[in-house]
Amino acid sequence: MIATDAQVLPPSTGEFLAVVLARDLGDGEKAIIGTNSDIQLAACNLAQRLHAPNLWWVSGPGGMVNPRREMLLSTADFENIESAEAWLDLPNMVDFIDWQIHFFDFAILSAIQIDRFGNINTVAIGDHAKPKLRGPGVVGIAALTGLSKRFYVVLTRHDRSAFVPKVDFISGPGYLDGGNSREERGLPPGGPKLIVTPLGVFDFVPGSRAMRIKSLHPGVSLEQVRDSTGFDLVVDGTPPVTPVPAAAELEILRARVDSKGALRKKFP
């Protein structure tokens, strides 16, 4: 729980992250989210309800466009179909998901490791042939990080095993080795915009493209974030406090997006 306005039940971590993400999603943008994406889905649907009625999002696997339920269901869940405004076949979708450049304004992803230049790993920790931890795999992450105009990463844990100097496997390119290395490698303009964790919001310094503290959540100290991060984060002066979810944002989230309280249960 993170302290906020006294009138309403304080947001759980999951609710807090969904609201923080939703605020950055623009009206009229095209977005894609993956499977097992409760926070990502909540952020998109909350943005639609609040300030972005023309936000258009698609669930890759299920082909559902703008499914709009008042409760959270897995994005591939067939019961989303009846609440979607279109339903596309995957073989048609892969053209704009896996090949086309900049079809999507943004993607929202997760990872088992992230490094200081925002590269993400969902495959393996340690040697790929005999890993210490075997993750689920790359699926659409390479294409979404490589081809979208920007991407977000939401992580529900922030510790030194997740925030590492260099990822063991690049599933999705961030700014690669920093500086202009992403462009020099031949990737279209893009890259990670914000990393959202239970401790704070992080962005990347123009030029060096190194990860920087953008804001810290209420009650989180600089020392705590440094202790939980396996590389030196850039700090510009004293980082501001992340603006807490307003009562109105939480009310809409709870009434119209996550009416069964899945975020509170899964990410307390």
Place this chain on the structure above:
Amino acid sequence: MSRTSKLVSLDQAVADIADGASVGLGGWIFNSQPMALVRALIRQGARNLDLVPSPGSIAPDLLIGAGRARSTVCVFISFEHHGLAPQFRRAAESGTLKVYEMDGPGIAGGLRASICDLPFMPIPDLATDLPRVNPQHYRPLPTQPGERRLLAVPPIRPDICFIHAQQADEYGNVQFLGGPFFDVMLAQASRRVIVSVDRIVSPDIIRRANHLTKLPAPMVDAVVEAPFGAHPSSSASLYRADDVHLREYVKASAKTDAYRAYLERYVEKPIDSAAYLNEIGAARLAALAVSETNLT
């Protein structure tokens, strides 16, 4: 002369799958995993299989856990809210399972190359570590100066593929009442296509809603009627995933003895679809057929 029926039993469908075959598995994570066919294949005994699963969960995991796979393509193998895929994880971490790491463009490109009889399909070079760990499926592709950087993915052509859908007629016109995911591409790319369906319907029913037919008869070699054949995953519009059973599976995976007992109880002993469903129980199955809107 009458039209040929492709309807066979589970055992007949998997009977001649040989050791060392490559086996495509359709569905998506906890949706439409072709589980009745997977369990029948484990009972049949074929070994050293090379798996080519669409993003999946328990279908590849069970074949790996039962010791039937020597390799798997991994685009995504996950148990989502139940954690990492337990048997896949164990086998990969012990180094006993060869994993061909792939991504969305790689699998889509490889299937398309197979479907189109091309030597390779170009995909964007996205600066990942995939070519480093899987040079067999990601080859450098020379390009002209100023052109986009590309990789070449050779054809992916499974010897056989298993797909689960909701209904079909006995001639092999297969209908999907939910997302077909990669199933159509996987079927087109494979040498032989076996489909399990929850129910066989008459050709009249198929014609009445013909827009639902995503796999027409010539793309299908055999059809099996397997009610709840995707259990414990979901089958669109008919039943939801069985989270209680999935938890039981994950728990059993923690210990060798418990996993052995799981295989015996749910895979080896129930020799057909009816015996398996009896083992799961009528009340449980009926509860899964309830819409989420009625669940608390």
